Amino acid sequence: MKESVIYKVFKRQARFSVFLLGLLIAPAIAQADTFTGLKPASPQPDAADLKPGLAVTYYGVKVNSIKELEENMGYMDGKPGEPIPMLNYQVGNGNVLTANSNDMVGAIIKGFIKMEQPGRYVFMVHSNDGVWVSIGDKLIYEDPDVHADRFSDEIIVEISEPGWYPVHIKYFEKKNTATLELYWEAPGFGELDYVPAEVFSHTGE
Ligand SMILES: [Ca+2]
Incomplete structure (x- = not known):
């Protein structure tokens, strides 16, 4: 028919x-999407070795993506910066994180985050420019290119084992304004707010 x-x-x-x-x-x-299977630091860091904030290494690079930052890192040495107490930087045209520059900054941020209750955590990332975030050896968020201030969706993480989890963040600011903020809503911490300084730490020199 x-x-x-x-x-x-x-x-x-x-x-x-x-x-x-x-x-x-x-x-x-x-x-x-809910992220599970995050791995706590193993072994857990020794309390005596823990220092406040997250360790950071800076790279003076003009890049358009996290991939380009990684390519640059292949042949240049970064410079260790002042540890980052917490991720609450929305600095406009000011200096990027704890660097002494306001543009063309790449940052590799490493340390631990304490998730002291099992259960459900909601994270949100606010970034400008590119960012890549891993917790417990699991990539939970990336927005890897140049962009104006932009929020992630809610990132839901469920853990069964409380403790210190490794944090690994790659970030860059190309030019103009810069933002890197990390929020959470955690068991025992109430509503969505900055991840507080007290749950970040790092070890090493
Ligand atoms: Ca920017």
Whole structure:
């Protein structure tokens, strides 16, 4: 039987509607992703070795992506910077993190975060420019290119084992304004707020 023109148009529109619906639903599903299987530091760091804040190494680079930052790191030495007490930097045109520069900064940030209750943690990242965030050896977020201030969706993490988890963040600021903020809603810490300085630490020199 020959399909009428009207039926053909209807079918095409129905397909298009399903496509649009998919576009709407996909981000909602992505947002609901829950990260599990994060690995606590093993062995756990010795309390006597812990220093406040996160360790940072800076690279003077003009890059457009985390990948380009990594390529630069292959042949240049970074400079250790003052430890970063907490990730609450929305500095406009000011200096980037604890660096003495306001532009063309790459930063490799390492240390530990204490998640002292088992359960569900909601993280959010606010970045400008590119960022890559791993906790417990699991990549939980990346927004790796040049961009204006931009929030992640909610990043849901579930852990069963309380303790210190390794944090590894790659970040760069190319030019103009810079932001790097990390928020959480953690068991026992109430509503969404900056991850507090008291749960960050690092070891080493
Ligand atoms: Ca910028």
